[in-house]
Amino acid sequence: MNFNIITIFPEMFTALASGITGRAQKKDLISVKCWDLREFSDSKHRRVDERPYGGGPGMVMTYAPLKKAITAVKQANSTPARVIHLSPQGKSVQQEMLQNLVTDNEVKNLIFLSGRYEGIDERLIAEEVDEEWSIGDYIISGGELAAMVVIDAITRLLPGALGDPESSQQDSFSSxxxxxxxxxxxxxxxxxxxxxxxxxxxxxxxxxxxxxxxxxxxxxxxxxxxxxxxxxxxxxxxxxxxxxxxxx
Ligand SMILES: C[S@@+](CC[C@H](N)C(=O)[O-])C[C@H]1O[C@@H](n2cnc3c(N)ncnc32)[C@H](O)[C@@H]1O
Structure with a gap:
């Protein structure tokens, strides 16, 4: 499984070098590639956010750099990629849904969009996002931790990722x-x-x-x-x- 993450904080994903996800990368069961969103910004200061139309607090992630980044990731992958926006408004991530995902032979490349600030311009979501996933009914500061949570949960389900394949079958919420x-x-x-x-x-x-x-x-x-x-x-x-x- 290839995980591509579009983020303004690629360094956070070094956490996945430890434990099960680290071993799965070494065994080539998964790949984790971060795409620094700022590199897709045309602005002098590599900006990726603007103030919201209509006023109000916070900033919103702009359409153009995200669109460019998604296009670049898709071009770099030879097989189709599913675009997932980590969002508290998405469907709640469940073990069964992840089990179905890993047994679906069509799914080999996932692109995770890690939102920040107040979120992402809605038009980017409408045009580019296939699914929105939430890790629970609470708000965290960005989609990076959410992406890491689901990458870890998916990796555990891949054959060969755990020392004993029975471990994941006896886990809570499993078969x-x-x-x-x-x-x-x-x-x-x-x-x-x-x-x-x-x-x-x-x-x-x-x-x-x-x-x-x-x-x-x-x-x-x-x-x-x-x-x-x-x-x-x-x-x-x-x-x-x-x-x-x-x-x-
Ligand atoms: C501060 S939050 C924005 C929350 C947004 N204003 C709302 O209320 O729906 C910034 C980003 O963190 C991520 N995020 C926050 N909570 C999340 C959750 N429960 N599940 C998945 N991603 C989450 C999303 O990518 C979101 O765009």
């Missing part, structure tokens, strides 16, 4: 549509809080059942909205009832 079960590691006892005995039993079938029970139970407690979207099997219903009986 089962549930929250992940609780995790424990050494030591066995911390301030009289012991590791659940079953996890020390070596009985893999019972451990899997216990984990499913915890996942179902946690989702019921913390995110009933996720359970409401899911058709539980009879066995899952039984296991969830057990969980509820145990905590009462």
């Amino acid at each position: 089962a549509g549930l929250l992940d079960y609780p995790h424990y590691t050494r030591p066995e006892d911390i301030n009289n809080l012991a590791v659940p005995e079953i996890l020390l039993s070596g009985d893999h079938a019972s451990i899997a059942r216990w984990r499913l029970k915890q996942s179902l139970g946690r989702t019921w407690l913390r995110r009933p909205d996720l359970l409401a979207q899911k058709n539980l099997t009879n066995e899952e219903e039984r296991i969830l009832e057990e969980f509820i009986a145990e905590i009462n």
